[in-house]
Amino acid sequence: MSGAASRHQRLYTELRSRICLLDYPPGTRLSEESLAREFGTSRTPLRRALARLEDEGLLLSRHGVGTLVTDVDIAELTQTYALRMELAQLTSTLSPRPVTPAMLAEIDVFVSLGAALLARPGARAFAELNMAYHSFGLTLSGNDALRDTSERLYFRTARIWLKSLPGMDLAEECAIFLAEMHQTRTALIAGDYHAAALIRRAHISMSFQRLSAL
Amino acid sequence: MSGAASRHQRLYTELRSRICLLDYPPGTRLSEESLAREFGTSRTPLRRALARLEDEGLLLSRHGVGTLVTDVDIAELTQTYALRMELAQLTSTLSPRPVTPAMLAEIDVFVSLGAALLARPGARAFAELNMAYHSFGLTLSGNDALRDTSERLYFRTARIWLKSLPGMDLAEECAIFLAEMHQTRTALIAGDYHAAALIRRAHISMSFQRLSAL
């Protein structure tokens, strides 16, 4: 990959993480100049990353005002959640990948990390593990278009959980998350990626229900 | 909408149309400077539109070489077609919109235009009508995320038909297209958007089969 393209990817993914982990909460005003200084570039390449995040709905730049992190609310994301559930299920029907030993090794690691998280619950650690686990879930499908779409929609909804956290039971959420990973591990060991997809869908659905109940 | 944002949208959609209608066939090298002159701007706003098209896979910019229109082949788009079919069906289950008189008036116009096209078949006229009809199809769903995703995937696959046209029977394709619109009209008059979605899915599937058979 060329230097410019890889830098763009680096800036884009880093800023996306910061937004979705609430390092930049909704409403935060980002400074092009400060960020450019931090990343050691001029404003130009940085602006390209910001523009992409704006195209994807995570930022909103207004002339003369600033670049603001968009807000999210559960009502607005109801439709996105509905689509995410359908896509999760499609993972097992659209070019599913056979379960490999490497995948099993990975899910084992996730289960371990999930157990460690449950032992010492933390909001940010939860969010980071969830993001990594979602990324792992994408590898279960061999359909590029489905992966791209699922990833885009995930990052569009990822913030809502962290934002709603104060009203939730963190330890319980960690337990539920660990249970999902454990169930998925069982399904993958049996080579049943269809079951794994249904588990994923079910947990997205239940997660949405819990958020809506707040 | 602000001046900058509306101009960006204008540049983006215009260039996207040109790429997908094969005004710029795959492999074409676009000149930032020429396009900037044509649209009466400097390179800066134009480059933002090009960057967005690159992020969506329609262009590829290489330092020192140029900005090239990407190529498409049916094998690579098999997965995208598979996803498009699923999404077409979801239109009727995820926030379907009730059929309104305005929609019926629109579909009537499309049937008329389709009949006119069949009377005097033309590749470009077909492609333009198909694009407009797809846009109409998006209005049948009230799910924003589904609409955005469907639109993105449509423009990712739109070129393949025009590119494959030389080996196909244009008059027959026009007839099939008109039949789809007519069937959809019947379904909408009956208020059966579920049937309309199934018709759409079936035609995407059959269209893909015909393309694969080349």
Added chain:
DNA sequence: TAGGATTTGTGCGTATGTATT
């Protein structure tokens, strides 16, 4: 192999828009 022509990428000064005092 070297060099020039052409293209995209970068950096920065300036214009323009907004909010506040």
Added chain:
DNA sequence: TAATACATACGCACAAATCCT
């Protein structure tokens, strides 16, 4: 209301990369 401060948007000049002679 006017002025000031500060942000993004823009345009241009130059750097860097590639290709062809």
